[in-house]
């Protein structure tokens with residue numbers, strides 16, 4: 001057992017101040033990831049700063065541009081079930097409800113979801129080399145059992161995937177992450193928030209020390225008419241994605257006028273390829289066109305033996321989810337698309 005101090009922050013500035021004065025401090029929200037990391041002896045904060053009351057827990061508020069703002073301190077459950085999210089951003093609601101379990105979603109916060117760490121088995125085993133846990137020690141997954149690992153954007157130093165469901169929808173929706181820190185507030189486009197491993201796999205994202213996520217903004221376009229989130233996993237409930245796809249389409253008759261496709265379970269961050277989305281604009285939403293878009297998205301994909309299957313699985317998932325997005329109201333969990 002490592003001793004640590006526990007402090008409660010009353011507001012954002014209080015939290016930032018406490019983090020600057022704390023030795024090796026860490027913010028804690030729902031604790032659903034951080035406490036596991038501490039129990040596995042992977043995180044050793046000497047000061048825990050409870051931020052659950054640092055900001056509003058009102059899950060959702062309207063923004064002036066017609067979008068919505070999600071509080072970073074609200075739970076995944078309160079956000080996913082919020083009537084405005086269900087009505088205007090059902091893609092996000094569906095992705096969030098595909099994650100974890102009802103109990104965990106009642107504790108897990110939106111800010112914490114963005115910062116959860118990989119589920120790579122070797123990362124959680126402190127007895128084996130892992131560059132993410134201990135830079136320079138090596139990567140046990142590349143030659144090891146790598147069924148759940150990445151096929152895109154990998155490096156020789158790390159092939160881990162980012163495990164969130166919520167973030168795959170946020171990537172497709174082009175959300176913005178609002179943060180405050182010792183140097184003041186700033187906003188980060190979702191595409192720039194998470195990182196590829198490169199030669200610094202220990203860094204998951206571009207948050208600076210002491211920065212706190214305060215909210216996440218959704219732009220007005222929620223793709224509520226044509227959307228689908230498909231999560232493929234080893235068992236039907238309570239598992240992380242092998243491959244997931246968030247698709248949003250705008251249609252003019254039979255023709256796609258706007259498309260978003262983001263993949264989860266395949267890379268160190270949510271994976272989007274704008275070229276594939278542009279390819280779909282002006283085309284019919286056919287199996288053949290989604291297949292061509294999938295080929296563009298998966299260009300350069302590389303398997304590491306036990307995860308080779310993900311390349312074909314991802315292609316099929318992109319096609320299937322594109323067809324499902326056409327008629328969201330007919331989606332039944334586990335059902336095949338009718339088209």
Ligand SMILES: Cc1cc2nc3c(=O)[nH]c(=O)nc-3n(C[C@H](O)[C@H](O)[C@H](O)COP(=O)(O)OP(=O)(O)OC[C@H]3O[C@@H](n4cnc5c(N)ncnc54)[C@H](O)[C@@H]3O)c2cc1C
Nearest residue numbers: 029030031032033034099100109111112113115164165213
């Ligand atoms: C068994 C299990 C199954 C799961 N399955 C899924 C799944 O299928 N899909 C999925 O998406 N997720 C899944 N999760 C992950 C879960 O969604 C995350 O653990 C949760 O979202 C983290 O939120 P939290 O508030 O508990 O974060 P915490 O554990 O409190 O914190 C996590 C990290 O974020 C930091 N942090 C938290 N909030 C902020 C903030 N506002 N600003 C700055 N730093 C902050 C903390 O310092 C810490 O480093 C699962 C978790 C478990 C335990």
Ligand code: SF4
Nearest residue numbers: 120130131139158159
């Ligand atoms: S894939 Fe990344 S997290 Fe997993 S063992 Fe290799 S370096 Fe560590």
